[in-house]
Amino acid sequence: MTLIGLFARAVEYKKPIAFPHRSIKDIATNNEIPIPLDEIFQIAALLQMAESHGIEVRFDDPKRFRIGGWEYFHHGAGRVAHRPFHLTQTFADTAIGSDAVKCLMLSLHALALIEKVQYHLSGREISVAAQIRIEKDWEWHCRYILIPQATEPEDFDLTFDQILRKISKSLPSEKRFLLFVMKRPYRTPRQT
Numbered sequence: 001m002t003l004i005g006l007f008a009r010a011v012e013y014k015k016p017i018a019f020p021h022r023s024i025k026d027i028a029t030n031n032e033i034p035i036p037l038d039e040i041f042q043i044a045a046l047l048q049m050a051e052s053h054g055i056e057v058r059f060d061d062p063k064r065f066r067i068g069g070w071e072y073f074h075h076g077a078g079r080v081a082h083r084p085f086h087l088t089q090t091f092a093d094t095a096i097g098s099d100a101v102k103c104l105m106l107s108l109h110a111l112a113l114i115e116k117v118q119y120h121l122s123g124r125e126i127s128v129a130a131q132i133r134i135e136k137d138w139e140w141h142c143r144y145i146l147i148p149q150a151t152e153p154e155d156f157d158l159t160f161d162q163i164l165r166k167i168s169k170s171l172p173s174e175k176r177f178l179l180f181v182m183k184r185p186y187r188t189p190r191q192t
Contacts, residue, residue: 002069003046004100005076007055011096016056019046020069042105049103053096076100121178128171129178132163 002020010017021034037043050057079097106114142157150156158166160181167177 001076002073003076003104004079004097005072005074006069007050007053007096007100008075008079009072010050010055011053016058017050018058018060019043038107039109040107041110042107045103045105049099052099124176126176126178128167128174128176129180130163130167131180132160 006017006020009015019037021036022040023032023034025032037046047057076097139157146154146156155162155166164177164179168174
């Protein structure tokens with residue numbers, strides 16, 4: 001979403017962009033850990049997409065930009081969620097979202113990590129994978145943002161065990177799951 005928003009803003013304002021580092025936020029320490037974009041995606045594909053939309057890409061040092069990107073994330077999410085965007089946009093402008101997603105080709109580094117996971121999973125007959133994130137700030141977000149806006153009851157703030165029971169109930173025929181979990185900071189103790 002962040003890249004879609006970045007590309008869309010570049011077209012809207014007719015300004016060049018620089019590819020930012022991505023970041024992982026350590027919720028326990030509130031630190032952002034920068035990750036160079038080329039460790040995740042192939043830059044050549046991103047450059048080709050930018051050129052096809054007339055977007056100039058500068059290779060400035062990403063460290064000089066603030067870490068974050070929520071503004072671009074929300075702008076990109078808004079473009080994807082609200083199609084057609086508005087009547088004055090051209091076909092090329094509305095195609096930015098789909099083109100940006102198409103050009104997200106994993107880097108060799110990212111593919112190597114995936115191959116390691118595949119190697120360790122081979123022969124284990126796992127058919128369902130889930131990413132479980134139970135972060136300290138989620139409880140606050142549920143209580144003060146999601147629940148007040150909900151139009152009908154919803155399970156927003158579940159514990160680790162409640163999430164697993166819900167997955168098992170939704171997929172009763174599945175017996176083996178692969179769970180990606182953050183080791184910390186869990187709000188509730190868990191057993192693995």
